[in-house]
Amino acid sequence: MNQTCEQVKEYLKKIRKYEQAAALISWDLQTAAPKKSIDSKLEALGFFSTEAFRLSTAEEYGSMLRELSRPEVFAGLDEAMQVTVRRNYRDYQRFQRVPQDFYTDYITTSGRSEKVWEEAKRAGDFSLFAPSLDKMIAMTKEYVGYMEPDKDPYEVLLDMYEEGMDSAAIDAVFSELKNGLLPLLSAIRAAGRPDLASLKGTYDIEAQKKVQDLLLSYIGFDFDAGAAAESEHPFTTGLCHGDIRVTNHYNETLPLSSMFSAIHEGGHAIFEQNIDSAYINTAAEQVNLMGLHESQSRFYENILGRTPAFWTPLYGKLGELLPPFKAIPFDTFCRAINDVHPSFIRTEADEVTYCLHIILRYEMEKAIFQENVPTDRLPALWNDKMEELLGIRPENDAEGILQDMHWSEGSFGYFPSYLLGSVYDGMFLKQIEKELGNLDCILEEGRIQEITAWLKEKIHRYGSIYNSREVIRRVCGGEVSAKPLLDYFRSKYSRIYGF
C-alpha cells in the first residue's frame, strides 16, 4: 500500500472529526439549542467548519492529493480512494481559491440568516428576510466565483449539488415534463376532487410520533443506527457512521404531512445507513449527489408511499395508533394521499403538482443568478409564476417565497435535484418491476423489505462511488429520461381519476 495513501486516510479521519463536531452542533441548533446559546453555538459552528475547511485546503493535503493523482499511482488505488482523490483534489483546487476569512463569514452569515428566515416566516413578512437573502445571494455568487472564476455561477452550483448536471440538460428534461404535466393536470382538475371531509379533525401529536416510528421501522430505517427529533423543517443528517438522523414537524390537523415527511426523510436515511462500511472516511460515504439522494427519499415517499398497496398491511395499525383513521374508509384514505390539486406549500404538495413547484423554483433561481432580478421583486415574480404554472396566487409570503429554508442557508441550485430524483425514480420503478415483478403484489404482501434490499444492492451500498448518470446507466441501462415518470403519472392518475 502506497504510504501517501495511508497518510491521506489518516488525514481524512481528522477532517471527518471536525465535520462531525460541526454536524452535531448544527443538529443541536436546529432541534434543541436554547435561544441564549445561539451566538455561542454559531461561533463554535464557524470554528469547526473553518478548521475542516482549513485542513481540506492545506498545502500539505494538496501535495498528498497531487501525488496520488499521478496516473501511475492513481491506477494502483482502490475504487473508493480513486473517487476520493479525484473529488477531493478537484475540491481542494476549488476551495484553495476561497479566502479563509470569507468562508468563516459565509458560514456564520448563513447560520444567522437561517434564524432570520425562521422569524420572517413566522411573521409572514418577506421584508424582514430580504436583507439576509440579498446578502446570501451576493455571498453565494462570490463563493462560487472564487471556486470557478471562469464559469457561470449557477452552472457551478448545479454541478456542486448534482455532479455532471448542467442547465442545458435540466432544461430539456424539465421542458419535456412541463409539456406533459400541464395537460395531465388539466385532465385531473376537470375530473374534480374527491370528497375528503371525513379526514378533517384533530390528530394527537404524540400519536403522530408513534406513527412516524412505525413507518420508519416498516420501510427499513434502523433505530440502532439513527434517531428522530423535531425541527422547523424536516431534514436528514448523517452525524457519523451509525448515526443518521431524521427530523419531522407536526401539525395537529395535518397528519398526512408528518406521515409523508417521515417516509421521505426515512428514504434519505436508509440510503445513508446502507452505505458499505468499507467506505468510512472516504469521499464515497458522503453522498453529495443530491438528485440521487432525493431519488431515494422520493421513491419511498411517492412511488411506494402513495401506492394504495403500500398501506394494505399497515392501515389497521394506523387506526390503532391514530383512532380518527378508524372512521376513514381505506378507499377515501387512498384518494386523499393521491389528491392532485394546486396548492401553495411544496412540502405538502401531491407528487404531480410538486414537479411544477420545482420547475417554479428552478426558473426563480435562473432569474436570480442569470437575469439578476433584484431581491425586492422576487415575491411578485414568485407569485406570477405560481399563477402561470398552478393557477393560484399566494396571499402572503409565508405561503409563497418564504416557505422553504434552502435559500436562507445559501443552497441555491439544490431545488432542481428534487425533481431529477423523481425523474430517476420513474426509471428505477420500471427496472424494479422488470426484475422483481409487479409492485402492487410485492407491497400488498408486505414484502417491502425486498425492495429496500434491491435498492441497497443496486444503489445504496455504493454511496457516491458513481454519480447519478452512472447509476442510471448501470442500473437501468440508458440515459436520463422523463418518459418513464410521465408514463407512471399518466397510467396511475387516469386510473384513479377515471379519464
Add this chain to the structure above:
Amino acid sequence: MNQTCEQVKEYLKKIRKYEQAAALISWDLQTAAPKKSIDSKLEALGFFSTEAFRLSTAEEYGSMLRELSRPEVFAGLDEAMQVTVRRNYRDYQRFQRVPQDFYTDYITTSGRSEKVWEEAKRAGDFSLFAPSLDKMIAMTKEYVGYMEPDKDPYEVLLDMYEEGMDSAAIDAVFSELKNGLLPLLSAIRAAGRPDLASLKGTYDIEAQKKVQDLLLSYIGFDFDAGAAAESEHPFTTGLCHGDIRVTNHYNETLPLSSMFSAIHEGGHAIFEQNIDSAYINTAAEQVNLMGLHESQSRFYENILGRTPAFWTPLYGKLGELLPPFKAIPFDTFCRAINDVHPSFIRTEADEVTYCLHIILRYEMEKAIFQENVPTDRLPALWNDKMEELLGIRPENDAEGILQDMHWSEGSFGYFPSYLLGSVYDGMFLKQIEKELGNLDCILEEGRIQEITAWLKEKIHRYGSIYNSREVIRRVCGGEVSAKPLLDYFRSKYSRIYGF
C-alpha cells in the same frame, strides 16, 4: 492591558471550543446516540478531549501562564484572570506530567466503562463490571500519580473535586455528623413510618415531564438558557454560555423521584445560568468546586423542596398535571417527602439517611485507595457497611454497589462533596433566615424568587472565583461546621415525628 493576557484570553477561547465539542458529544452519547454510533462517538470524544488537553498542556501556553504568574504582572490582572492564571498554571504543571497517550486511553476507557456499567446494572451483575472498575481504579491512581507524584492519590482526588479539602477535615465533619445522625435516625425509626398507601399508583410519564417543567420554571431555571432530556442517571451539564442542560429519569410508579431529581438538577443549572457573563472564557465560569455545586442543588432539593411551605403554592397545579395527587391529602404528601427510613438507593434516599449513604461511599473510597481492598471484595464490603450504617443489606448488586455511575467514569473522591454540600446548606439556611426572615413565610407566599436572587447575589454570580471555604467565610462569616445542619435536622424531624 498586558499583551500576554490578551493572548491567553484568545487561547482560552480556543480550548473552550474543543471542550464545547466534547461536552456536546458526551451529552449526545448519554441522551440520544444510537447503539451503532457509540464507537465512532467515543473516538470523536477522545479526539476533542485530547485536543483540549494538548492545548492546556502545550509549552506555548505554559510560558504565557508563567509570564502572567510573575508577581508584578499578576498584581495587574483582574480577579477573574488572577483565578484563571493561578488555577490553570497549577493544572498546566499537573497535566504536563500526564503522558498524552495515557490520557486519550483514559478518556476512551472511561467512556467504554460507563457503557459496561449500564449493562451490568441492567443485569444486576457486578462481575460484568468488575474488570472495568478494576481498570478505572488502576488508571485513576496512575492518572493522579502522574499529576502529584509525591501526594496520596486520594488526597489529590479530594482536592480536585473540592479545592482545599482533605480527608482530615472531612473525617472531622463526617464523624460529627455520624455521631449526631445515628441517634437521630434511631429516634425517627422508633416513632414509626407514616401510612403512605395512598401514594401507590401509576403516574403517567408524559405528565411527569410536564411537572418537571413546572418545577424547573418555578425555582428559576431559564428555559431560554437551557433544556431538559432523559438519561439513565440524572445529571446537569454546561454545554456553553447560555446552554445549561439537565436530564431526568422517569419511572411510572415513582413520581417523587423524578420531581426531586428535577429540583436537584435545576439547582445545579440555576447556579451555572446565574454566573456573571463577564467571566465567559475564564476559569471562573467553570465551577469545579463540587461541594459548592452540590450545596446549590441540595439546597433547592432538600432545604426548599422538602419543606411543606414550598408546596403550598404548587400543590393545586401538581394535582392538575398529575391527577393521582388530587386524591392525596397535602399532609400525607408532606409526610411522604420527609419519610426518613433506611433504603438502598442513594438517589431515592431521604435527606437524613442520604448523609449515611455518602459516609458509606467515602469509607469505601478510602478502602479502595488507602487500604487497597481488591475489587472482588468490594460488593461484600459495601453490603457490610450498609448493614452497619443503615441496618439493611442489599439483595443484589444493582441495589448495592452498582447503583451509581460515578466510579464507572473514574469520579472517585466526588461523593464526599454531596455531603459537604449539605453541610454548607445548613449554614446558608441559617444566614438566609437571619437576612431574609423566616423560610416558611417566604415559601408559603410564593416568594421563592427572593431566595434565588439571594443565592445569585451571594454565591452564583461569582462562579468559582472563591472556593467553598472562602464562600462560607464571606457569606456566613465562619468556618465549615456540621452543627447548623444537625440543628436543622433535629428541629425539623422532632417536629414531624413528634419526639
